[in-house]
Amino acid sequence: MNIRTLLLTTTLACTAFTGLAQANDTAGTSKAVPYQYGMPLHVAKVVSLTEPQTLDCKVVTADMKYIDNTGKPEEISYRKLSDACSYQN
DSSP states (O other): OOHHHHHHHHHHHHHHHHHHHHHHHHHHOOOOEEOOTTOOOOEEEEEEEEOOOOSSOOEEEEEEEEEETTSOEEEEEEEEEOGGGGGOO
């Protein structure tokens, strides 16, 4: 195998792994502001609602990404009963 091909392949592999590591680092950080009772939100459009999956009926921390009235994307976290509570008697 040619040394140039080996070096090129190694460089591309390292670049790919670095990109994946950075993507994982940024995905874990959340800029969500915790909701407090009475906080004005001014929601123009809800983009997404997410919560951790659980089989137990319990209180979880959910996230809401939305566009405010000025067109700025915002993110807020709030406490709610999990979706599993809807299916239990």
